[in-house]
Amino acid sequence: MINYPDIDPVAISLGPFAIHWYGLMYVVGFVAAWWLGRRRAHRLGLTHDDIGDLLFYSAVGVVLGGRLGYALFYGSKQWLADPLWLVRIWEGGMSFHGGLVGVLVAALLFARKHRLDFLRLTDFIAPLVPIGLGAGRIGNFINHELPGRVSELPWAMPFPHMGPEPRHPTALYEFALEGMVLFAVLWWLSRSPRRTGLISGLFLLLYGVLRFAVEFVRLPDPHIGFIAFGWVTMGMLLTLPMIVAGVGLIGWSRRHAAVEAPLR
Structure with a gap:
């Protein structure tokens, strides 16, 4: 067992003004996507300015979709009890699945504006996403969110305000799997010739499998609990369609798409 690190969720505080680590992790994700996207922009015939526009579209999609998705899937009671809670995103509470829908809508709008093939664009976007996912999970960890189930593994740790029992640090699992591993696989595969839609499909499949696996050791949201059979969680249910x-x-x-040039 190891101790949970004592990190203040507020990174910078100046009087009533506070910057939270959770929000800074989103900045890390967007900056990483912007930098990586600029390196490959020429492959879609996009300029560096176009990448900035794409990032803006995606950021709006992530924030609106992620927050609305969390409110609908996980926080409907909290939303109804305190409507202003919806805009206090620095307190945590973002749904990946809602954010994914938001990004897909943003990508569709961007593709229409720039007359791009939608799947070619999502293949371009997919390898840029995992670093942001990983950074977001670090934000969850600092916020003491996503506690795991009780464990005797040597790296298990007692979560603040949850008693002395050591638990799986599932936010760190997701940082490693959905962030680092997923990025490495997608970035490497997209450097080789591949068919249109393959990278997008791999993103959906690999994220879904990795997230589904982590759900077995992650506690379900206490106000929702298990959905079915005493082990199916909301995360599993939302991940299956992916x-x-x-x-x-x-x-x-593999059957219909043309082979694309590598994204270097």
């Missing part, structure tokens, strides 16, 4: 869509898109790309 796995199915990923498999379907990979199959479609």
